[in-house]
Amino acid sequence: xxxxxxxxxxxxxxxxxxxxxxxxxxxxxxxxxxxxxxxxxxxxxxxxxxxxxxxxxxxxxxxxxxxxxxxxxxxxxxxxxxxxxxxxxxxxxxxxxxxxxxxxxxxxxxxxxxxxxxxxxxxxxxxxxxxxxxxxxxxxxxxxxxxxxxxxxxxxxxxxxxxxxxxxxxxxxxxxxxxxxxxxxxxxxxxxxxxxxxxxxxxxxxxxxxxxxxxxxxxxxxxxxxx
Amino acid sequence: xxxxxxxxxxxxxxxxxxxxxxxxxxxxxxxxxxxxxxxxxxxxxxxxxxxxxxxxxxxxxxxxxxxxxxxxxxxxxxxxxxxxxxxxxxxxxxxxxxxxxxxxxxxxxxxxxxxxxxxxxxxxxxxxxxxxxxxxxxxxxxxxxxxxxxxxxxxxxxxxxxxxxxxxxxxxxxxxxxxxxxxxxxxxxxxxxxxxxxxxxxxxxxxxxxxxxxxxxxxxxxxxxxxxxxxxxxxxxxxxxxxxxxxxxxxxxxx
Numbered sequence: 001x002x003x004x005x006x007x008x009x010x011x012x013x014x015x016x017x018x019x020x021x022x023x024x025x026x027x028x029x030x031x032x033x034x035x036x037x038x039x040x041x042x043x044x045x046x047x048x049x050x051x052x053x054x055x056x057x058x059x060x061x062x063x064x065x066x067x068x069x070x071x072x073x074x075x076x077x078x079x080x081x082x083x084x085x086x087x088x089x090x091x092x093x094x095x096x097x098x099x100x101x102x103x104x105x106x107x108x109x110x111x112x113x114x115x116x117x118x119x120x121x122x123x124x125x126x127x128x129x130x131x132x133x134x135x136x137x138x139x140x141x142x143x144x145x146x147x148x149x150x151x152x153x154x155x156x157x158x159x160x161x162x163x164x165x166x167x168x169x170x171x172x173x174x175x176x177x178x179x180x181x182x183x184x185x186x187x188x189x190x191x192x193x194x195x196x197x198x199x200x201x202x203x204x205x206x207x208x209x210x211x212x213x214x215x216x217x218x219x220x221x222x223x224x225x226x227x
Numbered sequence: 228x229x230x231x232x233x234x235x236x237x238x239x240x241x242x243x244x245x246x247x248x249x250x251x252x253x254x255x256x257x258x259x260x261x262x263x264x265x266x267x268x269x270x271x272x273x274x275x276x277x278x279x280x281x282x283x284x285x286x287x288x289x290x291x292x293x294x295x296x297x298x299x300x301x302x303x304x305x306x307x308x309x310x311x312x313x314x315x316x317x318x319x320x321x322x323x324x325x326x327x328x329x330x331x332x333x334x335x336x337x338x339x340x341x342x343x344x345x346x347x348x349x350x351x352x353x354x355x356x357x358x359x360x361x362x363x364x365x366x367x368x369x370x371x372x373x374x375x376x377x378x379x380x381x382x383x384x385x386x387x388x389x390x391x392x393x394x395x396x397x398x399x400x401x402x403x404x405x406x407x408x409x410x411x412x413x414x415x416x417x418x419x420x421x422x423x424x425x426x427x428x429x430x431x432x433x434x435x436x437x438x439x440x441x442x443x444x445x446x447x448x449x450x451x452x453x454x455x456x457x458x459x460x461x462x463x464x465x466x467x468x469x470x471x472x473x474x475x476x477x478x479x480x481x482x
Contacts, residue, residue: 083238086238086239094246101249108264203395
């Protein structure tokens with residue numbers, strides 16, 4: 001009997017559309033309603049550290065997306081083989097290996113980024129979002145769903161840090177992706193007009209302020225309250 | 228599900244071996260590319276001492292390589308300022324000398340690379356001399372390239388790099404506005420003694436009238452002290468070479 005129903009369930013799931021409503025939710029939920037940074041308040045350390053400029057932030061975001069998707073996939077594939085008693089170590093080993101891979105690739109193909117980011121890329125290992133998704137989702141779900149879940153969470157993380165970086169670089173250094181914006185605006189109005197940059201935005205304090213404002217705006221909109 | 232110890236151990240061993248192979252495999256494959264990137268970065272740092280950073284950033288890797296080729300010549304000297312061409316039977320070139328490795332040796336036994344920035348195609352038309360420097364910051368090693376004008380006294384420019392200084396504090400030594408502070412400063416005092424250039428404590432004061440002092444780094448006193456020590460010690464090591472090549476020194480008189 002029990003094997004019967006199990007088989008039926010599998011058959012049911014296999015017929016599910018590649019991007020069914022449930023699966024879309026896996027990706028979209030962490031973007032706003034269940035955002036790892038603004039709602040769960042995870043992964044704050046790197047959100048503060050790398051977000052002074054857009055470019056390193058983008059590299060960091062891409063690295064996190066890669067690590068999370070691959071880690072969720074590998075752990076999910078192994079989920080029935082991983083001994084429960086050592087599962088945290090196994091997760092850590094997988095994540096650490098992926099992060100080392102990212103670091104090696106950066107060192108080879110984007111040496112400037114590597115110099116700037118290698119410390120923070122290393123810290124992806126301890127990024128609570130990664131381990132959190134492995135433990136909470138990948139260990140108990142199928143590979144494809146886990147990939148979507150990892151992608152969604154990483155995307156949720158990415159857009160927040162990119163938003164923070166946008167304001168920090170614009171207000172702190174007067175530029176975006178290293179292209180001077182403030183100077184351009186100033187020159188439109190002639191020599192006397194000068195837009196001042198805010199040094200506070202360059203320091204971690206600036207990230208706290210932007211992040212706080214973001215969380216405030218978002219929670220006002222979604223009506224999320226912490227209990 | 229409760230697994231046996233044997234299962235757990237086997238699983239761990241297999242996982243370790245698989246991950247180990249994967250990582251060492253990638254490292255091996257990427258090594259030549261990483262080495263190239265590192266060499267290019269070193270060239271950028273050397274050129275950074277004599278050129279504005281924006282100009283270097285705008286150049287493509289090939290352009291940097293060919294520019295370096297045509298404008299920089301190099302030699303290796305010892306502590307007495309004598310040129311060294313081989314050591315222990317092996318040829319030495321400035322580019323292959325690991326300043327960090329040499330740093331661990333006794334100053335007398337070290338080899339000191341000198342990079343000479345010259346006019347295009349004319350090795351004798353020296354524009355400036357670039358000396359690598361190496362030392363300790365707060366957390367890890369710091370290093371850099373110091374360019375002196377042909378009078379061997381005035382600083383043409385300087386670049387610093389670091390392995391692990393605190394971002395926003397000590398790591399600021401890599402920023403151009405900090406490095407700009409060293410420009411036009413002088414390493415010898417009026418009586419001809421080597422005094423180097425010293426980064427002061429505190430930040431925000433104007434040292435433009437003082438040839439041996441530069442503004443400090445607020446919150447990064449130990450890194451700044453490391454920079455001072457590094458400059459002072461390496462200038463001492465290069466002193467013999469510097470004295471020999473001063474404009475109007477004995478070498479010129481012979482001509």
